[in-house]
Amino acid sequence: MKITFLDGALGTMLQARGLMPGECPEDWNISHPEILQSIHGEYYDAGSNIVSANTFGANSLKYHGKHSLKEVICAGVKIARGAAEKGQGRLVALDVGPTGRLLKPAGDLDFERAYEAFSESVRYGVEAGVDLILIETMSDTMELKAAVLAAKENSSLPIIATVALDESGKLLTGGSVESVAVLLESMGVDVCGLNCGLGPDKMLPFLKRLSKSTNLKIAVKANAGMPKIVDGKTVFSVGPEEFALYAKELVNAGASYIGGCCGTTPSHIAAVKKALDDTIPSSREETRETVISSGATTQALHPGEGLIIGERINPTGKKKLKEAYLKGDTAYILREAISQIEAGAKILDVNCGVPGIDEASVLDSTISAVQGVCTIPIQIDTADAKALEKALRHVNGKALVNSVNGKQESMDGVFPLVKKYGGTIVALCLDENGIPDSSDGRIEIAKKILAEGKKYGFEEKDFVFDALTLAVSTDSNAAIVTLETVKRLTEELNVNTVLGVSNVSFGLPNRPRLNNAMYTLACKAGLSAAIANPSVISACDDPLAFDVLNGRDKNCERWIAENQQAPSVQTPTGGESNEDDFSFLRLSIKRGIKDDAYSIAEKLSRSFDSMKIIQEGIVPALEDVGSGFETGKVFLPQLLMSADAAGAAFDAVKKAMASNPNGEQKRKGKPIVIATVKGDIHDIGKNIVRALLENYGFDVIDLGRDVAPEKIVETAKKTNAMMVGLSALMTTTVGAMAETIRLLRKENLPCKICVGGAVVTQEYADEIGAHFYAKDAMRAVRFAETLIDEGL
Amino acid sequence: MKISLEEIARYMRMGTTLPEGELAVRIDELVKEAPIKPKGIWARFDQRFFLCGTIGSEFDLWQRRLSLLSATDALIAQAIGAAAVEQVMDDLEAEVKNSLSKEEKIKHRWSPGYPPHPLSMNAEIISLLDATKKIGVSSTDSMMLTPSKSVVAVCEVIL
Incomplete structure (x- = not known):
């Protein structure tokens, strides 16, 4: 294997030849083809094997030049092809840069809109005859994912994908080098790497980290040092010879594709080529860790660590969560997410299996909302193939996928989706014949799943096996088999394991105590992760509980005798209180x-x-x-x-x-639905109103920010709301407020509409047909109180 | 980065009253906790300087999270963010002033969106400065800036 040489900066070269700030570089494909062809030619002559066409900003969201997108892309590729044809083995890449917009949940751009924009550019590039796709300067993992997916689904060409880091080694949106590596490897690109943002010296430590966290080949395009303004002009500090010295270090650290970014010139590439032409890329240690990620961080799984996957966002047996899903009360769900993280969860399970809801769309929006406030990785938990696909497509990072099992139908359904979008698979040791009652049977199924997975290119590290927990109350041998399976999966198959521990105590008193004992023993047997409630589960030393799990308490008799007396809740201590x-x-x-x-x-x-x-x-x-x-x-x-x-x-x-049997707290009146209107992503005002209303005893359904008029109307209708509160901060979004009110009025709903926000005035509220203008949060509360008095 | 308590109080709509007691303690804690990543960029085009500053998108996530748990914390965070990004802009303006020749001065800094300057200028200035690529600031369909604690500004030169 040899080093592959990429090109250097194009923007820098164009600016030197008269491109003005703010001018669309891609327009030069039409107006100055000769200049572009000469720059490309200089790079090829300097030794570049791959040159990028002048299409960095050519996507429908960013390009606002004088021509059609198709024209500039095809012209750009044609020019590069022209330069390539003058030599042997010269390849042309379609250069795919960012849209210039921030995707949801951090910004307002829909994933699918970004995906569409990238897809269109990739299709034109393929049509014009590029040899590969180079995605670069990405600073958001969400956008990176959209671009990679567009390249994968609209071409069969090799993909190089690189990101820009800041001095702290993070993406502008906060992601770590490792989170990028994990995402790109799981999505199946050919080469990953770093470009722009930093000079080669500053890039080196981050490149080393990248190299350790992926088995993919690595590309680097550093800037020629940090830019300085000298006499009003941008000047880069690292010259060709110095750049070439650094390039050598970058190759030693694991890079095998090397070029330059801002400030580099054909002389830089020539110097790099000269310094590295005979160099063989250094060998790297293969990583076999099971790692999942979010946009910001990664989480590795290791046998015996028993890290907690928070199970609380699963409506099974949880009445309040079920209601929150049905009402669309996202705030409640998000608080569950945050409290689990504070209690120590490292991964969050998200399940929205409530009968009667559109699982695909609710799971998708719930995950997006959770990722808007939490940075730990997600476990997608669904049995619905459509819901799984949508969630996998839109989740930020490499998620855990819960789950596949040994049934052929299950593997045929799940594996292709994980192959396409990336992910780590939770595999249940059961199949068409049910759950084997011996560890032998479960290990056989695990082997079958592994073998089938390998046909798709998955390896051991792409799986986490669930040994399955059954109730000891019905079979005193149940925990023994589970624990044995965990141990054998860990030691014989060399894979990570997971358990939902709480099933073990089903039908017995004092379940948390027994669950903790099961968790403790399973960790000793090698358990990597437990799906549990992080605020309850913890390791313990509990001989009686261990006896139950080890089958030494016949019919759980001693356990029942001891624990039936145990108080279910602690009696409150402390004295009587008085007036x-x-x-x-x-x-x-x-x-x-x-x-x-x-x-x-x-x-x-x-x-x-x-x-x-x-x-x-x-x-x-x-x-x-x-x-x-x-x-x-x-x-x-x-x-x-x-x-x-x-x-x-x-x-x-x-x-x-x-704890009082008659106690269901009474909220005042019918629900109040509040939202920040479509297009508006600032919600501090609305949140203040929500907090006050809630603490005055009202039943508030908070739909969040950037909420479509239709959703607000639908929720008001469904919940029979007495009031709808709308907030808008900007002149550009009050129009959406008017539209929402128009729709509400059209439906003839009995609810009263209250509006507020920085740019809203009494006059405007009257004009758009609101019932009430709340100048501040307190007034919204007062208005709600008048509705109660009116008996609404 | 130094963020003044006076400014935070002002952004919490307390006017010139300074926070005391529990509130002051909480503000202090949140200032320490706030994930502020100041970044700024400016460039001169003839007689105008364009400036863009931000404290980054991690701050937004943090603030969203706080707003689910405590309205007070959310309000404080919002004020910290506003004060912090103003500080970024003040620092940028100081750099701009340093770059001036002896006979030049600048008028007070203004931002698009305050009449008579239309909000749509934001996107143009971001594009001129290449601020999306360099410091991660972009404009939404409804012309809001992301990250939300970002500012675009203009300083005009007077001779």
Whole structure:
């Protein structure tokens, strides 16, 4: 194998020949073909094996030049082809750069729109006769994924994909080098690498990290140092000879495709070629780790570590989550996500299997929303092939796919999707004949799945095997077989394992205790990951529980005898509370001290009825602060601190009610649907309104930001809402507010419409037909209260 | 990066009143926690300087996350972000001033979107500065800037 030489900067060369800032470089394919052909020719002559056509900005989202996209791409490729034909073995790449837009959830651009834009360019490039696709200067893994997918699905050409890092070694959107490597390898590109952003010296340490985290070949195109402004002109500091010295180090660190980016010239490439022509790419150690990723980070799995995959975003047996899915209450789901991360989850399972919902679209939007607030990797959990495909296509990073099993039908369905989009597969040791009751049987199925997977090019590291947990209450041997299977999968098959541990305790008292024991033993047997509730699961030393799991407690008799007496909830400690505590509660809310408000409310709820606590403790304090805000004595942050403290007090009261059989906390009136309108991605104002409404006891459904009018109308209709709150920050998005109101009115819904936001005024609210203009959050609460008084 | 408490208070709509007690403590904690990655770029085109600064997109994720848990925290974060990006812009403006010749001065800095300058100028300036590629700032369909704590500005030279 030899080093492959790429070209150097094109933009720098064009600027030197008169391209003006802000001018479309691609237009020069039509207006100055001779200049381009001469630059390409210089690079080939300097030793480049691959030259990129002048198509970096040629995608429909970015290109706003004088010609049609097809014209500039075809012309660009034709010019490069012309230069290539003057020598032997010269290849032409279609240069694919970013759209210049930020994709959801960080920005507003739809994945599919980006994908379409890239696809169109790739089709033109293929038609014009390029030899390969070079995707470069990407700074967002989401956009990178869209570009790679477009290249894969619209051509069968080799793909080189490189990203731009900043000085901290991260993408502009925060992703690490490793997260890029893992994503690109799982999507099946041919070469991955780095370009632009940094000079070769600064790039070196990050290139080393890249090289360690992938088995793909590596390309590097560094800038000629950092740009400086000298006499009003941009000058790069690293000359050809120095650049060539660095190039040698880059090759030693693992690169086998080498060229240059901003500031490099044909002389740089010639110097690199001279220095490296006889060099053989250095050999690299193969990585066999199982790694998954998000846009920002990676997570490796190792036997025995038992890292936690948070299981709480799964509606099975969870009434509130089910309701949240049905109502579209994303905020509730996201809070579940965040609390699991805070409790130590390293991966989040996302399942939205609720009967009657469109699983494909809900799973897709839920994952996107979760990735908008969390950076840990995702486990996509669905049995619906359509939902799996959509989620795999749009998830940021390389996800865990839950799951495939030994049934031929399952493998035929899942493997091609994972092959296409990337992912690590959770494989269940069961097949057409059910779950084998011996570890031998389960190992056989695991081998079968592995063999079938290898036909698709998957390896051991692409799988995590689920040894399957069954209830010890029905079969005292169940845990033994599971643990043995974990051990054998780890030691004999050399693969990572996962378990949903909680099944083991089904039908027995004090389940968490037994689950912890199962988790402990499984980790000792080699378990890599457990699907569990991170706030409950932990390792333990529990001889009796170990006896149960090891089949040494016949019919679980000792366990049942000991644990049936065990109290299900801890009895609250601490003294009785008295009327004084009401004034303490009010004070803590007024001062906005969350922890105090919670603990006093908790104490009160042992002695007093919850309505009394709300009516005499929480509400008067909020009223005081609210009217203080209205008269200008209290500022917004203090109002919110009080609202947060009141929220904490509500939580304590709610908890007390949950342990009381009659307790289902009553919310005021019918639901209130709130949203930031289509096109608007700023939602601080709306979030403040939500927090206040919730803490005043209203039932709020928060649809989030950038919400389509149709969705708002649909939700208002479905939930029979009494009020819809709309927020818009910018003059460019108030139009969407008007459109939403028009649709709501057209449907003749009984709900009242309240609007607010930086650019909204009373006049505008009247003009677009809102019922109420809320100048600040407090006024939205007051308006909602009047609706209750009116009996809506 | 130094972010002034006065500015944070101002962006929390507290006017000139300085935060005290619990609030001040929380602001201090969040300032330390905030993932601020300041980046800026400027260039001169004849008698105009174009500037663009941001504190990065990780901040947005952090703020979205806080807003789900505590409205107070979200408000504080929003104020920290606003103060931080203004600081980035002030620093850029200082660089611009340093680049001036002795006889030149600049008028006060302004941003598109404040009349009479249309919001659509944002996209043009971003393109001129190549700010999307260099510091990751872009404009949405509805002409908002992403990351949300980003600013585009103009300084005009007077002789």
